[in-house]
Amino acid sequence: MGLLSILRNLRQSPEQQAHLLLLGLDNSGKTTLLKQLASEDISHIVPTQGFNIKCVQTSGFKLNVWDIGGQRSVRPFWRHYLDNIDVLIYVIDCSDRTRFQETISELTKLLEEDKLATVPLLIFANKQDLTTxxxxxxxxxSLNLHTVRDRMWQVQACSALTAEGLQDGIDWIxxxxTFKKK
Known part of the structure; x- marks a missing residue:
């Protein structure tokens, strides 16, 4: 088989893709998590002002990930990114108990959004590398997730810093x- 045939076959093989929305409070580890998934350097992470977009290739799938800032002033704009989302990924800093009520409140608001009805939810329980x-x-x-019956959901323990548990979450996705053909 010649090079041209190989290229044609590759071009004709439909790659499956999904659109993922990555949300969570500021400092929860969203950008670090995304950079780990994209195999990028995480030694210098700055708070996201606005959003980051990355395409992550994994196991024959193309994951288009939108990472939206989590500062209180940005959260009202989250709803503008909810169209055509295949998976909602919500990242929680599990070491910051002082913000649990705030993160529960924000997640509850998201789950009540009509545009996210039935959209699968992956929660990354981040910062598991910390003893707290x-x-x-x-x-x-804490999230009372056993009452969520309108969508598939998964909580995945992880550390965005060490990458532990991240691939398990992606494997769940x-x-x-259901992926779309490209």
Whole structure:
């Protein structure tokens, strides 16, 4: 088989893709998580002003990820990014107990959005590398997730800093989400 045939086959093989929205409070680790997934350097992360967009290739899937800033002043604009989302990824800093009520409130608002009805939810229980972090199972209880019945959901313990647990979350997406043909 010649090079031209190989290129034609590659071009004809439909790549599956999904649009992911990455949200969470400021300092939850969203950008670090996204840079880890994209195999980029994480030694210098600055707070996201606005948004970041990255395409992550994994296991034959193309994940188009929108990382939107989590500062209080930016959160009202989250709703402008909810169209055509295949998966909502919500990142929680599990070591910051002082902000649990705030993050629960923001997540609850998102789950009430009509545009996100039935959209699968992946929650990354981030900063598990810190001794002060609550576990993923404690987070499930805190968020009262057992009452969420209108969508698939998963809580994945992770550390964006060490990348532990990130691939497990992406594997869940690849297994449970209906992908679109490119």
């Amino acid at each position: 972090a609550i576990s993923a199972s404690e987070l499930v209880e 690849c297994k449970h989400v």
